[in-house]
Amino acid sequence: MDQLIVSIGREYGSGGHEIAVKLAQKLGLKLYDRNMLEEIAKHKNVDYEELAKYDEAPKKEILTRTVRGLSNSHEYNIANMQFEYLRKKASEGESFVVVGRCAESVLKDFEGLISVFILGDIECRIQRISRVRNMSESEARSAISRHDKTRKAYHNSHSSMKWGDARNYDITLNSSKLGIDDAVDLIAEYINKRTVKR
Template sequence: MEKQLIISVGREFGSGGHAIAELLAKRFDLPLYDSNLLEEIAERKSLNVKHLEKYDEIPKNRLFSRNVMGYSNSPEEAIANLQFDYLRQKADSGASFIIVGRCAEEVLKGNPALTTIFVLGDMEAKVARIMELYQVSEQKAENIVVSTNKKRKNYHNYYCTKQWGDSRNYELSINSSRLGLIATADIIEDYIRRKMNLNK
């Protein structure tokens, strides 16, 4: 790919946002970063990735952390900032990639190569997807969807000035329940390619 392209995919749990990001990564031939971002950071900084994963996409615990002279002792905040810095450096280097979550729509805001997407879904469809993926009951799946989305919202809203899932924060918000994952990816791909043609 000649021109830099960065696609940020925010998503509700159960919406299939990650699967859609994988489809887009194949169609645009781009590396996809999600939890594997921590593996690269751990390798670069000689850290234990298992230790980092415990604090991934979790907001700062206010009860057990404090700031001293502008520095926080919160491992959650340290991990978040490691990822944010890594994304900025990667974007500034001219690299093209897809990033899932990690507040990327705000962390990379202002980068002309950035396209921001948010994938949502109907509760019934999200629950059905989680039931199938994790082989759990309907009630268990609903509990997982609600609790995971609450965690994502809390994480995002702690580190960002804009609210998680607010359509005004993204170029395109789309409900994957309407047409399914492949057709949703088709629409997003078409949007990005049209945008790229406009910016030639």
Template sequence: MDERTVITIGREFGSGGHEIGQKLAERLGIKCYDKELLELAAKESGLCQELFASQDEKPTNSFLYSLVMDTYSLGYSNSYVDMPINHKVFLAQFDAIKKLAQKESCVIVGRCADYALEDDPFAVSVWVKASLDKRVERIKKMYDLSESKATDLIQKTDKRRASYYNYYSSKKWGEAKSYDLCLDSGELGIDGSIELILKYIELKEKNLAK
């Protein structure tokens, strides 16, 4: 692996993207940032951490909600004073991702990280998908849900993530051209997906070294 490599993982809900990210980071001896990114962005921005949890990968809220929640953001940079809170939270995460990628190798799950790092030559963006049937089976087991409830949760979560990504980025969630590598974890399995990502990184670095 290069001196600095950052792998971003976009994922369908139930595809195992988070587990792939964690295990990939363990294999490489680097950190995996998922929810941890919220704490980091809150600390660096001075915004209340609860705001990041309430806004996490969710579509934009109403302007009225933004005004009410804006009381939590006092003390933040003056350049953000007139900005709705959801935009402040996104930009704080965006900045945290870029700073993180500049100082260490890591895996970042979700949160438009591929968009934030699209111009970073050391970043590799991965999209993880799986068939709905396999995702339903995974979510049923993880959360002890019925098939109908698991299906409903998957559809609502994917819709929310897509709305968030499509709103804040200039790309389309889940569209192949938005990512360096797209894989089907339902066919490859968790370990097979990790091997494919590692192989991609190896081949990319060989080509860059030529």
């Protein structure tokens, strides 16, 4: 079977992670999200919680410096650990689904990559976050704004492509219109057509 890598970028509250989980199950592929850091921590014999604090966060410009190509930004170093991990897995020929982590940019040279970005209507995202995180509407709204800002800054600091810009992905999909399960089916169908064409 040819290598298949599905990268799923997502707005906060769009259900992108859930779509990635269901898609991975449907396709019988391994899913990489935060668990990547758990594996990295295990491999390096270090504390996962210490690394997780800096996961998918942008580099703090004023508080960090770079000397001889070495940065003291943990956000930057931990992001690069994950990028190396993904490149290694992809180079070994593994097929997988990966959530976030600039994967559509990091793995753009791999032929088997299919990149997806999941967005959602703001009201649907507020409802989803209120339900899942047990928050009030205003709390959910500010959480969405905060997380999206962080994800955008994180992504754009590592990639020349803009976060969520439709021109950078194979599919951008509004999950609010179809719902999670239909979105999964639609992406799976697209993947199927793409793999047939190869």
